[in-house]
Amino acid sequence: MTNSIKMLLVEDNPADIRLIEEVLKETNNELFVVKDGVEALNFLNHESNYSNTPRPDIIILDLNLPRKDGREVLNEIKKNNDLKSIPVIVLTTSNSDDDIIKTYKNYANCYITKPVDFDQFLKVIKSIEAFWHNAVRLS
Structure with missing residues:
Protein backbone atom coordinates (compact mmCIF):
# COMPACT_ATOMS: atom_id res chain seq x y z
CA MET A 1 0.00 0.00 0.00
CA THR A 2 1.56 3.30 -1.06
CA ASN A 3 -1.24 5.69 -0.22
CA SER A 4 -0.95 8.11 2.63
CA ILE A 5 -2.97 7.37 5.76
CA LYS A 6 -4.69 10.23 7.55
CA MET A 7 -4.25 9.68 11.29
CA LEU A 8 -5.98 11.61 14.03
CA LEU A 9 -4.01 11.55 17.28
CA VAL A 10 -6.05 12.48 20.35
CA GLU A 11 -3.41 13.02 23.01
CA ASP A 12 -2.78 15.63 25.70
CA ASN A 13 0.79 14.69 26.66
CA PRO A 14 3.22 16.95 24.73
CA ALA A 15 6.10 14.45 25.07
CA ASP A 16 4.02 11.61 23.61
CA ILE A 17 2.83 13.88 20.80
CA ARG A 18 6.42 14.82 19.93
CA LEU A 19 7.57 11.19 19.91
CA ILE A 20 4.70 10.08 17.71
CA GLU A 21 5.25 13.01 15.33
CA GLU A 22 8.95 12.15 15.17
CA VAL A 23 8.29 8.51 14.26
CA LEU A 24 5.61 9.35 11.72
CA LYS A 25 7.48 12.18 9.98
CA GLU A 26 9.56 9.50 8.27
CA THR A 27 6.42 8.15 6.60
CA ASN A 28 4.19 9.67 3.96
CA ASN A 29 1.22 9.60 6.34
CA GLU A 30 -0.63 12.70 7.51
CA LEU A 31 -0.91 13.21 11.26
CA PHE A 32 -3.47 15.56 12.78
CA VAL A 33 -3.26 16.23 16.51
CA VAL A 34 -5.93 17.38 18.95
CA LYS A 35 -5.33 17.63 22.68
CA ASP A 36 -8.69 16.80 24.26
CA GLY A 37 -11.94 14.97 23.68
CA VAL A 38 -13.96 18.07 22.80
CA GLU A 39 -11.46 19.00 20.08
CA ALA A 40 -11.50 15.40 18.79
CA LEU A 41 -15.26 15.43 18.32
CA ASN A 42 -15.14 18.91 16.78
CA PHE A 43 -12.49 17.66 14.33
CA LEU A 44 -14.50 14.55 13.43
CA ASN A 45 -17.79 16.43 13.10
CA HIS A 46 -16.25 19.40 11.22
CA GLU A 47 -17.35 21.83 13.92
CA SER A 48 -15.79 24.96 15.43
CA ASN A 49 -12.32 25.59 13.94
CA TYR A 50 -12.36 22.23 12.15
CA SER A 51 -14.82 22.88 9.32
CA ASN A 52 -12.36 21.80 6.59
CA THR A 53 -10.69 18.83 8.25
CA PRO A 54 -10.35 15.54 6.37
CA ARG A 55 -11.92 12.33 7.55
CA PRO A 56 -9.16 10.34 9.27
CA ASP A 57 -8.47 6.78 8.19
CA ILE A 58 -7.59 5.83 11.77
CA ILE A 59 -7.83 7.41 15.20
CA ILE A 60 -5.22 6.95 17.92
CA LEU A 61 -7.03 7.78 21.15
CA ARG A 71 -13.95 6.68 26.89
CA GLU A 72 -16.75 9.15 26.11
CA VAL A 73 -15.14 10.07 22.79
CA LEU A 74 -14.93 6.40 21.76
CA ASP A 82 -20.79 8.56 9.84
CA LEU A 83 -17.83 7.85 12.12
CA LYS A 84 -18.24 4.33 13.50
CA SER A 85 -16.38 2.65 10.65
CA ILE A 86 -13.15 4.56 11.44
CA PRO A 87 -10.76 2.20 13.26
CA VAL A 88 -9.89 3.42 16.76
CA ILE A 89 -6.64 2.43 18.41
CA VAL A 90 -6.66 3.08 22.13
CA LEU A 91 -3.14 4.04 23.25
CA THR A 92 -3.13 4.84 26.94
CA THR A 93 -1.26 4.53 30.21
CA SER A 94 -4.15 2.64 31.78
CA ASN A 95 -3.72 -1.11 32.16
CA SER A 96 -6.99 -1.46 34.01
CA ASP A 97 -8.93 -4.61 33.11
CA ASP A 98 -12.11 -2.55 33.42
CA ASP A 99 -10.86 -0.01 30.84
CA ILE A 100 -9.80 -2.78 28.47
CA ILE A 101 -13.16 -4.57 28.69
CA LYS A 102 -15.17 -1.35 28.34
CA THR A 103 -13.22 -0.07 25.34
CA TYR A 104 -13.64 -3.35 23.48
CA LYS A 105 -17.35 -3.36 24.35
CA ASN A 106 -17.44 0.12 22.78
CA TYR A 107 -15.85 -1.33 19.62
CA ALA A 108 -12.26 -0.12 19.90
CA ASN A 109 -10.17 -1.92 17.29
CA CYS A 110 -7.26 -2.48 19.64
CA TYR A 111 -6.04 -1.52 23.10
CA ILE A 112 -2.38 -0.76 23.69
CA THR A 113 -0.88 0.22 27.04
CA LYS A 114 1.83 2.84 26.53
CA PRO A 115 5.22 1.45 27.44
CA VAL A 116 7.15 3.50 30.00
CA ASP A 117 10.46 2.69 28.32
CA PHE A 118 11.38 5.15 25.53
CA ASP A 119 12.68 2.50 23.09
CA GLN A 120 9.63 0.29 23.65
CA PHE A 121 7.33 3.29 23.10
CA LEU A 122 9.04 3.99 19.75
CA LYS A 123 8.70 0.32 18.75
CA VAL A 124 4.99 0.39 19.56
CA ASN A 134 1.22 -2.23 5.23
CA ALA A 135 -1.06 -5.01 6.47
CA VAL A 136 -4.52 -3.52 6.71
CA ARG A 137 -6.77 -2.43 3.90
CA LEU A 138 -8.60 0.74 4.86
CA SER A 139 -11.74 2.02 3.16
Whole structure:
Protein backbone atom coordinates (compact mmCIF):
# COMPACT_ATOMS: atom_id res chain seq x y z
CA MET A 1 0.00 0.00 0.00
CA THR A 2 1.56 3.30 -1.06
CA ASN A 3 -1.24 5.69 -0.22
CA SER A 4 -0.95 8.11 2.63
CA ILE A 5 -2.97 7.37 5.76
CA LYS A 6 -4.69 10.23 7.55
CA MET A 7 -4.25 9.68 11.29
CA LEU A 8 -5.98 11.61 14.03
CA LEU A 9 -4.01 11.55 17.28
CA VAL A 10 -6.05 12.48 20.35
CA GLU A 11 -3.41 13.02 23.01
CA ASP A 12 -2.78 15.63 25.70
CA ASN A 13 0.79 14.69 26.66
CA PRO A 14 3.22 16.95 24.73
CA ALA A 15 6.10 14.45 25.07
CA ASP A 16 4.02 11.61 23.61
CA ILE A 17 2.83 13.88 20.80
CA ARG A 18 6.42 14.82 19.93
CA LEU A 19 7.57 11.19 19.91
CA ILE A 20 4.70 10.08 17.71
CA GLU A 21 5.25 13.01 15.33
CA GLU A 22 8.95 12.15 15.17
CA VAL A 23 8.29 8.51 14.26
CA LEU A 24 5.61 9.35 11.72
CA LYS A 25 7.48 12.18 9.98
CA GLU A 26 9.56 9.50 8.27
CA THR A 27 6.42 8.15 6.60
CA ASN A 28 4.19 9.67 3.96
CA ASN A 29 1.22 9.60 6.34
CA GLU A 30 -0.63 12.70 7.51
CA LEU A 31 -0.91 13.21 11.26
CA PHE A 32 -3.47 15.56 12.78
CA VAL A 33 -3.26 16.23 16.51
CA VAL A 34 -5.93 17.38 18.95
CA LYS A 35 -5.33 17.63 22.68
CA ASP A 36 -8.69 16.80 24.26
CA GLY A 37 -11.94 14.97 23.68
CA VAL A 38 -13.96 18.07 22.80
CA GLU A 39 -11.46 19.00 20.08
CA ALA A 40 -11.50 15.40 18.79
CA LEU A 41 -15.26 15.43 18.32
CA ASN A 42 -15.14 18.91 16.78
CA PHE A 43 -12.49 17.66 14.33
CA LEU A 44 -14.50 14.55 13.43
CA ASN A 45 -17.79 16.43 13.10
CA HIS A 46 -16.25 19.40 11.22
CA GLU A 47 -17.35 21.83 13.92
CA SER A 48 -15.79 24.96 15.43
CA ASN A 49 -12.32 25.59 13.94
CA TYR A 50 -12.36 22.23 12.15
CA SER A 51 -14.82 22.88 9.32
CA ASN A 52 -12.36 21.80 6.59
CA THR A 53 -10.69 18.83 8.25
CA PRO A 54 -10.35 15.54 6.37
CA ARG A 55 -11.92 12.33 7.55
CA PRO A 56 -9.16 10.34 9.27
CA ASP A 57 -8.47 6.78 8.19
CA ILE A 58 -7.59 5.83 11.77
CA ILE A 59 -7.83 7.41 15.20
CA ILE A 60 -5.22 6.95 17.92
CA LEU A 61 -7.03 7.78 21.15
CA ASP A 62 -5.77 8.30 24.68
CA LEU A 63 -8.33 7.54 27.39
CA ASN A 64 -7.26 10.09 29.99
CA LEU A 65 -8.05 13.42 28.36
CA PRO A 66 -9.12 16.84 29.59
CA ARG A 67 -12.60 18.27 28.98
CA LYS A 68 -14.01 15.04 27.53
CA ASP A 69 -12.57 11.68 28.47
CA GLY A 70 -11.42 9.28 25.74
CA ARG A 71 -13.95 6.68 26.89
CA GLU A 72 -16.75 9.15 26.11
CA VAL A 73 -15.14 10.07 22.79
CA LEU A 74 -14.93 6.40 21.76
CA ASN A 75 -18.56 5.88 22.72
CA GLU A 76 -19.68 8.89 20.67
CA ILE A 77 -17.60 7.86 17.64
CA LYS A 78 -19.01 4.34 17.60
CA LYS A 79 -22.61 5.54 18.02
CA ASN A 80 -22.29 7.92 15.06
CA ASN A 81 -23.19 6.27 11.73
CA ASP A 82 -20.79 8.56 9.84
CA LEU A 83 -17.83 7.85 12.12
CA LYS A 84 -18.24 4.33 13.50
CA SER A 85 -16.38 2.65 10.65
CA ILE A 86 -13.15 4.56 11.44
CA PRO A 87 -10.76 2.20 13.26
CA VAL A 88 -9.89 3.42 16.76
CA ILE A 89 -6.64 2.43 18.41
CA VAL A 90 -6.66 3.08 22.13
CA LEU A 91 -3.14 4.04 23.25
CA THR A 92 -3.13 4.84 26.94
CA THR A 93 -1.26 4.53 30.21
CA SER A 94 -4.15 2.64 31.78
CA ASN A 95 -3.72 -1.11 32.16
CA SER A 96 -6.99 -1.46 34.01
CA ASP A 97 -8.93 -4.61 33.11
CA ASP A 98 -12.11 -2.55 33.42
CA ASP A 99 -10.86 -0.01 30.84
CA ILE A 100 -9.80 -2.78 28.47
CA ILE A 101 -13.16 -4.57 28.69
CA LYS A 102 -15.17 -1.35 28.34
CA THR A 103 -13.22 -0.07 25.34
CA TYR A 104 -13.64 -3.35 23.48
CA LYS A 105 -17.35 -3.36 24.35
CA ASN A 106 -17.44 0.12 22.78
CA TYR A 107 -15.85 -1.33 19.62
CA ALA A 108 -12.26 -0.12 19.90
CA ASN A 109 -10.17 -1.92 17.29
CA CYS A 110 -7.26 -2.48 19.64
CA TYR A 111 -6.04 -1.52 23.10
CA ILE A 112 -2.38 -0.76 23.69
CA THR A 113 -0.88 0.22 27.04
CA LYS A 114 1.83 2.84 26.53
CA PRO A 115 5.22 1.45 27.44
CA VAL A 116 7.15 3.50 30.00
CA ASP A 117 10.46 2.69 28.32
CA PHE A 118 11.38 5.15 25.53
CA ASP A 119 12.68 2.50 23.09
CA GLN A 120 9.63 0.29 23.65
CA PHE A 121 7.33 3.29 23.10
CA LEU A 122 9.04 3.99 19.75
CA LYS A 123 8.70 0.32 18.75
CA VAL A 124 4.99 0.39 19.56
CA ILE A 125 4.40 3.50 17.43
CA LYS A 126 6.40 2.04 14.56
CA SER A 127 4.46 -1.22 14.77
CA ILE A 128 1.14 0.63 14.76
CA GLU A 129 2.19 2.57 11.66
CA ALA A 130 3.54 -0.52 9.91
CA PHE A 131 0.47 -2.62 10.65
CA TRP A 132 -2.08 -0.02 9.57
CA HIS A 133 -0.05 1.10 6.56
CA ASN A 134 1.22 -2.23 5.23
CA ALA A 135 -1.06 -5.01 6.47
CA VAL A 136 -4.52 -3.52 6.71
CA ARG A 137 -6.77 -2.43 3.90
CA LEU A 138 -8.60 0.74 4.86
CA SER A 139 -11.74 2.02 3.16
